[in-house]
Amino acid sequence: MAGKIRIRAQLDGDTCEVKALMRHPMETGLRKDQAGEPIPANYIEEVTVTHNDKVVVHGYWGAAVSANPFLGVRFAGGQAGDKVTVSWRDNTGETGEGETTIR
Amino acid sequence: MKVEPVGGMARRKFLRVGALIATAVALPAKLWAAVTKPDAAFAATDLNATFAALGQTPTESAGIIFTTPDIAENGAVVPIKIEVDESVLPGVSRLYVMVEKNPNPMAAMFSVVEGSKPYIETRVKVAQTCNLYAVAENKEGFFMASKETKVTLGGCGG
Amino acid sequence: MKIKITFVLWLAGCIGFVQAEDMSSALNAGFKSINQVGLDRLEQDPLQAFCSKPREESGDAAVAAELRETAMASVVLPGNGDYLGSWERGQQVANNGKGLQYSDNPEEANGGNCYACHQLDPAEVAYGNLGPSLTNYGARGQSDVMLQYTWTKLWNTHAYNVCSHMPRFGAQGILTEQQLKDVMAFLFDPDSPVNNLAE
Amino acid sequence: MSGSKIISVAACLVAAVMLTGPAYAEEAGIFDEYRAMFGDDNPAIFVIEEGEEFWFASQGPKQATLESCDLGLGPGVVDGAYARLPRYFKDVDRVMDVEARLRFCMQELQGRTPEEVDDHPYSLRGDLGTEMEALVAWLAEKSRDLPIAPGQEHDKEREAYALGEAVFYYRAGPHDFSCATCHGQEGMRIRLQALPDLTTHEGAAVAYSGWPAYRISEGVVRTMGWRMRDCFRQQRFPLLDMGSDVTVALQTYLAVTAAGAPMAAPGLKR
Numbered sequence: 001m002a003g004k005i006r007i008r009a010q011l012d013g014d015t016c017e018v019k020a021l022m023r024h025p026m027e028t029g030l031r032k033d034q035a036g037e038p039i040p041a042n043y044i045e046e047v048t049v050t051h052n053d054k055v056v057v058h059g060y061w062g063a064a065v066s067a068n069p070f071l072g073v074r075f076a077g078g079q080a081g082d083k084v085t086v087s088w089r090d091n092t093g094e095t096g097e098g099e100t101t102i103r
Numbered sequence: 104m105k106v107e108p109v110g111g112m113a114r115r116k117f118l119r120v121g122a123l124i125a126t127a128v129a130l131p132a133k134l135w136a137a138v139t140k141p142d143a144a145f146a147a148t149d150l151n152a153t154f155a156a157l158g159q160t161p162t163e164s165a166g167i168i169f170t171t172p173d174i175a176e177n178g179a180v181v182p183i184k185i186e187v188d189e190s191v192l193p194g195v196s197r198l199y200v201m202v203e204k205n206p207n208p209m210a211a212m213f214s215v216v217e218g219s220k221p222y223i224e225t226r227v228k229v230a231q232t233c234n235l236y237a238v239a240e241n242k243e244g245f246f247m248a249s250k251e252t253k254v255t256l257g258g259c260g261g
Numbered sequence: 262m263k264i265k266i267t268f269v270l271w272l273a274g275c276i277g278f279v280q281a282e283d284m285s286s287a288l289n290a291g292f293k294s295i296n297q298v299g300l301d302r303l304e305q306d307p308l309q310a311f312c313s314k315p316r317e318e319s320g321d322a323a324v325a326a327e328l329r330e331t332a333m334a335s336v337v338l339p340g341n342g343d344y345l346g347s348w349e350r351g352q353q354v355a356n357n358g359k360g361l362q363y364s365d366n367p368e369e370a371n372g373g374n375c376y377a378c379h380q381l382d383p384a385e386v387a388y389g390n391l392g393p394s395l396t397n398y399g400a401r402g403q404s405d406v407m408l409q410y411t412w413t414k415l416w417n418t419h420a421y422n423v424c425s426h427m428p429r430f431g432a433q434g435i436l437t438e439q440q441l442k443d444v445m446a447f448l449f450d451p452d453s454p455v456n457n458l459a460e
Numbered sequence: 461m462s463g464s465k466i467i468s469v470a471a472c473l474v475a476a477v478m479l480t481g482p483a484y485a486e487e488a489g490i491f492d493e494y495r496a497m498f499g500d501d502n503p504a505i506f507v508i509e510e511g512e513e514f515w516f517a518s519q520g521p522k523q524a525t526l527e528s529c530d531l532g533l534g535p536g537v538v539d540g541a542y543a544r545l546p547r548y549f550k551d552v553d554r555v556m557d558v559e560a561r562l563r564f565c566m567q568e569l570q571g572r573t574p575e576e577v578d579d580h581p582y583s584l585r586g587d588l589g590t591e592m593e594a595l596v597a598w599l600a601e602k603s604r605d606l607p608i609a610p611g612q613e614h615d616k617e618r619e620a621y622a623l624g625e626a627v628f629y630y631r632a633g634p635h636d637f638s639c640a641t642c643h644g645q646e647g648m649r650i651r652l653q654a655l656p657d658l659t660t661h662e663g664a665a666v667a668y669s670g671w672p673a674y675r676i677s678e679g680v681v682r683t684m685g686w687r688m689r690d691c692f693r694q695q696r697f698p699l700l701d702m703g704s705d706v707t708v709a710l711q712t713y714l715a716v717t718a719a720g721a722p723m724a725a726p727g728l729k730r
Contacts, residue, residue, distance in 0.1 A: 004506055015220060023506045025588050025679065028228075030206065032585075034364075039586040048135050056219040060140045064202060064210035064228045066180040067679030068503035072224030073213075172494035174386075176652070176730045180676040182497035255387040255652050256356075256376075279626040287623055288630075291706025292698040302633045302697055309631040313638060315659075361634050361696045377650045386490075387651040391642065428635040435634055 005098025009084040016078030016102055018049055020071045020086040024096070028063040044088045049073050052082050078102045138214045144199075145209045150236070153201060153208045157245060161238050164246035166192030169237035171252045178229040178254035185237040187221035195221035197240035204233035229254050298363040308332070312424035325423045332419035335432045336412070344408040344445050351447030352454070354440050355381055361435065371435050373444055378427070381447070382454035391426060398448040399456040411448060415441055490652060504597055504674035504726035507589050507681040511598025514591050520570030529565035531558070531599070532611075542596075542603035543723050546620065546712045547611030555611070555620040557711045558596055559685045560703030581702050582689070583680040592702075596683045597672050600725040607722055608668060610715035617712065620705070624713025627706055628658070633696040639710070641695075643667075653730065658714060665721030668714050673727040681726055684711060 006021040022044065029041025043063040049056050049071075056075040071086070078084070080102050087097040144156035154160040170184040187195050196215055200223070201208040210227045221239060229235065232254050238247045288303045305313065308328050311320050357372025359365045375381060378391035381398075388394075401407060413420050416431030430436040436444070447453050515526045515538070531541035532549065546557040552564060559581065566572045581592040611617040631638040642650060643658040657663035671684040682690075685707055689700040700707060 004509075006505060019224075019501065021501055021503060021505070023503070023588070025586070027586065028206075034584050045140070046135070054216075055135055055137070056216050057223075058135045058138060058214045058216070060138075060145070060212045062145050062207055062210050064205050064207065066226040066228055066676075068506070070182075070224070070226050070501055072184075072222075074220035074222040075216075076218050076220070170497075172491075172497060174490060175494050176491040177677040179679070182494070184497070253386070279622050284623070284626055284630070287705050287709070288627070291701055291704035292692075293701055295699040298696070298698045300698055305630075305632050309636055312636070313626075313629045313631045315625065315629055315640075362693050363699060364693060389648070389650040389652075391645075391648050391650065391655075426636075426641045428637075433634045433636070 005086050005088075005096055007084060007086050007098045007100040009078070009082075009100050009102045011078060011080060011102060014076050015074050016051070016076070016082075016084070018071075018073050018075070018084055018086070020049070020098065022047075022069045022071070022086070022088060022096065022098075024067070024069060024088070024090065026063060026065055026067040026069060030063075042090060042092055044069060044090045046089045047071060048085075048087050049075075050083075050085045050087075051075055051078055053085075135214075141209075141212065144212070145207060147209065148207060150201060150203050150208050154245075157199075157238075157240075159245045161236075161245035161247035164192055164239070164248065166190075167237050167239050167246060167248035169235070169248040169250055171235050171250050173251075174253040174255060175229065176255065178231070180226045181229045181235075181252055181254075182226050183224070183235060183237070185221075185223045185239075187239055189221070192221075192239060192241065192246055194241040195239045198223050199236075199238035199240070200225070200227060201236040201238065202227060202229050202233065203236065205230050208236075296363045297367045298361075308419055308423075320424075329420055329423050332417045332423075332429075332432070333413070335429075336416045336420060337431065337438075338409065338412060339438060339442060344412055344442060345449060346439060346442030346446045348443070348446040348450040348453035348455075350440075351443035351445070352382070354436065354444050355447055370437075370440070373430060373436055373440070375444070383458065384454060395448060395455065397456055397458060399451055399453065403449060408445070408449070411445060412441065415444060489654065498676075498728060502674050502726070502728045503679075504672075504681050504728070507594050507597045507674070508601045508726065509598075510589065511594035511596070511601075514595050515598065520566065520572040522569065522571040524570045526562070526565050526569060526595075529562070529569060531561055538599060538602045540603050540606050542599045543606040544609050544611065546617075546708050546715060548614035548617050553616075554705070555614075555616050555708050555712060557685065557703065557708045558599060559592060559683065560708055562592065562595055563703050578702065582682070582686045583678070585678075587680060589680050593672065593681045593683055593686075596685075597681045597726045600672050600723065603723045604725070605722050607720050608665070608715055608718045610712055610719065612716060620709045620712040621716050623705070624709035624711070627710055628713055635696045637695040639691065639695075642691075658717065661717055661719075661721070664714050664717035668718035669721050669724045670727035670729065672725050673729040675729050677730055682729075684714075 004023040008019045010017050024044050025042055026044065027039050027042040031039045033039050041063060044061050044065065047059040047061060057073040082102045083099060084102060085097060085099045087095065089095045141156060144153050147153040147156050166188045168186040168188060171181060175181045183200060185198050198213045198215065198221060200210045202210055205228065211225060213223050215221050229252055234249045234251050236247050236249045238245055289300055292300060292303060294300050311324060311328055314320060354373040355375035358374040358377060359369065360371025376385060376388045378389045380388040380394035380396050383396050417429045418425040418427040419429065428435055431441055447455055518525050528535040531538065532544050532547045533541050542558055546555050548555050549561065556564065563577050566577045567574060581590055583590050583593060612621065628639040639658065642648065642655050646657040648655045656667040658667055671687055672681050675682045685702050688707055688710055692700045
């Protein structure tokens, strides 16, 4: 169940719409737990969306992106069956990756 | 007096922050080398300093279509959508999301590779009622659209 | 103190009874004390017991009258006859929903959480409607009678409405006398946003 | 986004995760625009998957799975089981809700101690979820769209209803609150939060069918048992014990009042 990503990639004319949901706490480092101990910062810092192994959108994030992040992007030139991936790396060096094919 | 966590002091043993996230795939330390992270902009603690770190205060542009809710039920998750009218603002290669009154206004920056649409949907934390900014960058410089989102106090207040 | 009460409940054509002892033992087994909140919180006083009937049932009128009198007798008016504190502090009390929950720090002042149920400052959109709107409350009058009536409502609302949903902020020690004065000022002071109709 | 596109996106999602219907099914009003922007994307899908993984995971001293847990429809039957709870279980001679039953199965089948099972059933701040939340989310998903049909044939099931109703109206604590204080009238809200009238079928149906739910303010799935515990916290009562007779009774009262309405959980809530 590690670093899971849910991806949907759908064609609308010549545009491929990608929607991704990532499993990540996106902790700011500013919160405290119920015992009053600080919860360490843990957030996705970098996200990449690729189409057939070519980067189409790349993001740098701060901790202000919400927990279990959602990302929607669009690109041209996709065909049904093409591979789309979304991958992330967080501030602790952990990574996650998901893959789907365009419908 | 220290308030004990509900459920006792036993340390959480499952699905703790980070515990869930094992390294499933070996990825390079950086996912993409083409753009470096503008660390100063992410570290800035007010909007003007964020703009300064990017190098320019953006000018208002009707070419940015920025959708956020007028009023959010919860500031922890505020959906945003940025679209660009490419007939007004062509060649946009970067999009930025900023939340004026967050501890660090810069929430996210996106590089849009040629062939991709300057289009982003995501969800951000908004600490208190304030303006949200969508900033677009092209060869001409920086452009922006802003919109206020009201964050309400929820539930029983406790 | 424990009050012996019987709940009469209709269900699928037959009558079910929940005896007070069964109720008490179920509650005591169903809850655990935590932090500053003990199982004594589960015990009812006569007023709580009287007001725990399903809404379609009304209680004995004589008992209700007696409970109203008891509530009225519980009210402690401010010693120096000065009802009004600071509306600015009262506004904070009205906005603060914390206090007396096991998740709250007992060393911090309790809130009144007025906005949970009432509209007050018309500029605040996040208000509840379990109670009536109190916007422009000051225009209802500033007489001693009005001040004493409002103080009594805050101290022990059951003096007027025996099974009101509103907490007994004074009688139960939820708010201090000073906090009550501050809330009074928030309601009555002409400079308070409650009475600012410019919005 | 066009209507047909919404449908096709949703259909795609059904195939992928068996999650149907608008994710944000609550009362309409001032937050409509906000809620509409969430579309069908409910992070509960991760938790549902995790719940399935937990069900089939060997755990405890006996290194057993929960696969033979009897949720009322026979050992291992999960489809539709959630919608039929709470119900009487002969093997323990008491009425149980989903959490009480899971707690029982974890002890019986897996040999886990009550201390371990009860240690931390609901997420604390900073958690991504717990085993209990994940299992309940998955089981609710397995009853999606099925009518709420708690047991009311056994005497103990009817006693649970009667106790639940009595607890619902039971005023106590420094604030004199009962469940009915907030949930006994129609059209009410606390601040801007709509309060379902749980004494009516319509209100109870909205409330009962939508839990468990992904709570966006907390980033975790919360269960009906947690919802009740947290209501009592705000009522200034002590800590409501998961799976206790009081919890089971209240859930029975609510489920019976909501009976017949289709389950729509895990939902998406504030």
